[in-house]
Amino acid sequence: MKVFSFVLVFLITVVLGYVVSIPMGPAPPVAPLLDPNHGFWQNMYSEDQLAEETIQLEGLSAPVKVAYDENLIPHIFAQNEEDLYRVQGYVTAQHRLWQMEFQTMAAAGRISEIVGPVALELDRMTRRKGLAYGAELGYEFVKENHPEMLVLLEAYADGVNQYIASLDDARLPVEYKILNYHPENWSSYKSLLLLKYMSDMLVGDRDLQYSNLRKILGEEKLDLLFPEFPEENDPVIEAERVWDFEPIQVNSPEEGTYPDDKLVIDPLPQPEEGVGSNNWAVAGSKTKNGNPILANDPHLSLNLPSLWYSMQLSTPEHRVKGATLPGALGVISGFNENIAWGVTNATKDARDWYKITFQDDSRKTYRYGNEWREASHRIEEIKVKGQEPYYDTVVYTHYGPVVYDRTFGSERQDMNFALKWTAHMGSNEQLTFIKMNKAKNHDDYNDALNHFTAPAQNFVFASVSGDIAMRIQGKFPVKWDKQGKFFMDGADPQMEWQAFIPNEHNPSTLNPERGFVSSANQHPVDPSYPYYVFDNSYEHYRNRRLNNRLREMNSITVDQMKELQFDDYYLHAAEALPVMLELLGNETGGDEKAEKYLSELKSWDFYADPNQKGPTLFYTWWNKTYNQIWNDWMEWDEPVVYPNNYETVRLLKNNPSSEFFDHVNTELKETASNHVRKGFAEMVESMKEWEQEEGDYTWANYKRTSIQHLVPQFRPFSVENVYTGGGRGILNATSERHGASWRMVVELGTPIKAFGIYPGGQSGNPGSKFYSNFISKWANGDYLNFDLRSEDQEEDLLFQTTFTN
Structure with missing residues (x-):
């Protein structure tokens, strides 16, 4: 079974790399690739x-x-x-x-x-x-x-080069064989x-x-x-x-x-x-x-x-x-x-x-x-x-x-x-x-x-x-x-x-x-x-979630530090969602799905765990709303930087009638409420479409974290749809393609x-x-x-x- 799986993955990879996806130069000669003594067959062995x-x-x-x-x-x-x-x-x-x-x-x-x-x-x-x-x-x-x-440095390089000199075609890493070059x-x-x-x-x-x-x-x-x-x-x-x-x-x-x-x-x-890194140290006290x-x-x-x-x-x-x-x-x-x-x-x-x-x-x-x-x-x-x-x-x-x-x-x-x-x-x-x-x-x-x-x-x-x-x-x-x-x-x-x-x-x-x-x-x-x-x-x-937890904690153990690295609390959502719900009011239009999504949002505990639906609904609603607010800027010819999530939430909360909410190319004088409501309507339609095509919209299934091969075209060498929580701006900052690398x-x-x-x-x-x-x-x-x-x-x-x- 292992031999069959590796052969299948290898052949799919070659097809994706050279036929379906972006061209990567001339395809490698097929005969050397299939040679049982030197080709990809020799890459099916584990190091032990x-x-x-x-x-x-x-x-x-x-x-x-x-x-x-x-x-x-x-x-x-x-x-x-x-x-x-x-x-x-x-x-x-x-x-x-x-x-x-x-x-x-x-x-x-x-x-x-x-x-x-x-x-x-x-x-x-x-x-x-x-x-x-x-x-x-x-x-x-x-x-x-x-x-x-x-x-x-030269000793390290010498070690690498002595290994390269020891390589024959059989032991050559498979990527060299597919891309047809040598180290x-x-x-x-x-x-x-x-x-x-x-x-x-x-x-x-x-x-x-x-x-x-x-x-x-x-x-x-x-x-x-x-x-x-x-x-x-x-x-x-x-x-x-x-x-x-x-x-x-x-x-x-x-x-x-x-x-x-x-x-x-x-x-x-x-x-x-929204992605970066965390580190901390706590004193023995x-x-x-x-x-x-x-x-x-x-x-x-x-x-x-x-x-x-x-x-x-x-x-x-x-x-x-x-x-x-x-x-x-x-x-x-x-x-x-x-x-x-x-x-x-x-x-x-x-x-x-x-x-x-x-x-x-x-x-x-x-x-x-x-x-x-x-x-x-x-x-x-x-x-x-x-x-x-x-x-x-x-x-x-x-x-x-x-x-x-x-x-x-x-x-x-x-x-x-x-x-x-x-x-x-x-x-x-x-x-x-x-x-x-x-x-x-x-x-x-x-x-x-x-x-x-x-x-x-x-x-x-x-x-x-x-x-x-x-x-x-x-x-x-x-x-x-x-x-x-x-x-x-x-x-x-x-x-x-x-x-x-x-x-x-x-x-x-x-x-x-x-x-x-x-x-x-x-x-x-x-x-x-x-x-x-x-x-x-x-x-x-x-940073605020991390420091607040460290201030609260005493008699800390290693297991608690592990749990903190894997913490899924969505502070951005905890601060933004109540503001958005207030600006939304009861504007669901009697739509059954809208009422369902709204109920799930109101009952959510703000943890972006993989089996939760709240993170998916908030993430989609926030992005739709954010794009509505700064839509005028996005249409400018000149590249500009957009206000971050933190300042956007503050604007929604503290100044909902700000001039920044009013789009210059419309007759309506927009306020924060207009954008939040339109964002909610777009979220509802987007989620209806997702449910129709994909079904499950729990966070892990929606986020679909993937760990990709360094050559994106080699998808079969990647691991997709990893079941895990977290996300941007969360201590466990695992998004679609980024996260805790160590x-x-x-x-x-x-x-x-x-x-x-x-x-x-x-x-x-x-x-x-x-x-x-x-x-x-x-x-x-x-x-x-x-x-x-x-x-x-x-x-x-x-x-x-x-x-x-």
């Missing part, structure tokens, strides 16, 4: 069936033992770090080689090499954003400033490029949209709908924090200079609204056993192979375990024998845009103050499968690359917009995690973070000595009020970043009186923080107790039983025991491999 007792690995100074537990989690025991990371590279490549290479090729703008011209514009955008450029600068920075780190060698540069890829995934900016809104609405209305701080600000760093430093001062221009035009270009892709407990659940796109790969890395000096990023060294979110740490996205604006004025069409020089500065031209050769290479010229200024110009995104000669981004500055984030893996205390934690530039992250910390901490770390420019919120004139030196916030001035807290630290992508601070802080995508619901809970006692899970499996091979075996546990809120393993431990041992020189 292919286990080797010994593997020769050149470059080792001593034997390295790798013990795989029953879930295929490797525990590496090496005598030194160079051997440790050489084997980490080999083992990771054994299970995730295709994923590692695919993600770094995406980061380098090289997907067209694999799938053909369908990816050309995506590759052009990636090249123009300068991810490869940033990784090149990072490599030079590491080479010059941290040569000892380069030794470890190339790994490099230290690629590991650094992977971290730039993560930075790009997590950063957003709305300079373009805010610039347009400023011209359309004016400053006063813009500030009314988009306040710098929400009314109910519950920031990452507690509001009681006293800032005991003298901030760096910068010169603020008397009047900001902004481009005059409304900008009609497509903005860069942005992180999805609030826990049942008197030990700190730390929790982390980063929310990202739900993909197969999974973003994370679990591992334990051990030398005689340290043992560390947690989630690794395939292609990067060390553990990214995890714990060792002394500390635990976790990360969430800090959502702080770290990308600014500048309009560049070139001297002439050659674009060799551009205006800066009273002079003309020289630009550089970078020729990007984009190889395209089945076609001749495409050559794109990207102009670089001292701000950064000119992303938008007459050849990309705009037909206007004078539209030249350069991107300034901290990811383009030489840095060594990899060193942060190497140091964190070995950290023993709060001082070590701070020392590790001093090397971290981008993407800005909220690093939570707890130790066996009882400390808990939070630090918001990144390289942040010191900005004058509203700098970077709008497009700036690159010819005006006043628009420059003048200085950077010192690491010791970044928002942080240690052992706060309230007994916990937490972050959920909300505002980092309250208005007392002496530096300008802005981002458009701050969370307004998860859940970890660690109690810092003696011994340390740890638990973890992610939605996938250790293997990157769709034919393996370890490919998606964690998903059902993850969907139910269950965890794996993640305790540190000793070298001589025998229980739960799947198999063991010894690497020798």
Whole structure:
């Protein structure tokens, strides 16, 4: 049965990829694919069936033992770090080689090499954003400033490459066979490029949209709908924090200079609204056993192979375990024998845009103050499968690359917009995690973070000595009020970043009186923080639910922390639905279905559990109402940012007759009630149609969470319709395609107790039983025991491999 299922899935995948769906270049030769000795048949085996007792690995100074537990989690025991990371590279490549290479090729703008011209514009955008450029600068920075780190990076790359050299066609991951290409060698540069890829995934900016809104609405209305701080600000760093430093001062221009035009270009892709990450730590004074407990659940796109790969890395000096990023060294979110740490996205604006004025069409020089500065031209050769290479010229200024110009995104000669981004500055984030893996205390934690530039992250910390901490770390420019919120004139030196916030001035807290630290992508601070802080995508619901629960809880246990990570309380609905019901009144028109839906909404307890109908009805009603309210804006030619859910609810509640509810192109003077009622009517019709076509509208069936293969066309390698609750703005932030990509809970006692899970499996091979075996546990809120393993431990041992020189 297993053979039949894998063959069927494989054949369906090939058909979908090359016949039904988006073209992906020439189809692979059929004969090699069907070859029983080398084709896809060889990918039906699980890793335990292919286990080797010994593997020769050149470059080792001593034997390295790798013990795989029953879930295929490797525990590496090496005598030194160079051997440790050489084997980490080999083992990771054994299970995730295709994923590692695919993600770094995406980061380098090289997907067209694999799938053909369908990816050309995506590759052009990636090249123009300068991810490869940033990784090149990072490599030079590491080479010059941290040569000892380069030794470890090269050891990891060597391990990957020795695995690649050992591969024959039979053992080649199935994606290479379907897409008809072979892996190339790994490099230290690629590991650094992977971290730039993560930075790009997590950063957003709305300079373009805010610039347009400023011209359309004016400053006063813009500030009314988009306040710098929400009314109910519950920031990452507690509001009681006293800032005991003298901030760096910068010169603020008397009047900001902004481009005059409304900008009609497509903005860069942005992180999805309403999903992010949670992390927190509670002090021993609030826990049942008197030990700190730390929790982390980063929310990202739900993909197969999974973003994370679990591992334990051990030398005689340290043992560390947690989630690794395939292609990067060390553990990214995890714990060792002394500390635990976790990360969430800090959502702080770290990308600014500048309009560049070139001297002439050659674009060799551009205006800066009273002079003309020289630009550089970078020729990007984009190889395209089945076609001749495409050559794109990207102009670089001292701000950064000119992303938008007459050849990309705009037909206007004078539209030249350069991107300034901290990811383009030489840095060594990899060193942060190497140091964190070995950290023993709060001082070590701070020392590790001093090397971290981008993407800005909220690093939570707890130790066996009882400390808990939070630090918001990144390289942040010191900005004058509203700098970077709008497009700036690159010819005006006043628009420059003048200085950077010192690491010791970044928002942080240690052992706060309230007994916990937490972050959920909300505002980092309250208005007392002496530096300008802005981002458009701050969370307004998860953070308040999380902090309210942590304030209430005492004698906390690990199980309660697990339950909190899986909490389905829909705070947005709890605040919005009563307002909407009041504005609706009894306007159901006597419709039987409308009465039924209304009754279900009124009896709902605001939990987005998978078997509930209330979340489906509210979610649909809210979206219909929201689109009604801001419909005029959605019809503008210029891209703009829309008011968030939190401010929209406040407007409905506090000012239902606001001018913002009145649509200019209708004779009726609309109020909040008009939009709520129309939204309800549209919801009723939408749900009637759903019931007729789909039947069940319980939340899990309506939401239909799916965990997709990294190539969306390979749908049979995905897992769809996962039965689970949660949603956007909910602590269990599981939406259709996003959610908790990794859940970890660690109690810092003696011994340390740890638990973890992610939605996938250790293997990157769709034919393996370890490919998606964690998903059902993850969907139910269950965890794996993640305790540190000793070298001589025998229980739960799947198999063991010894690497020798």
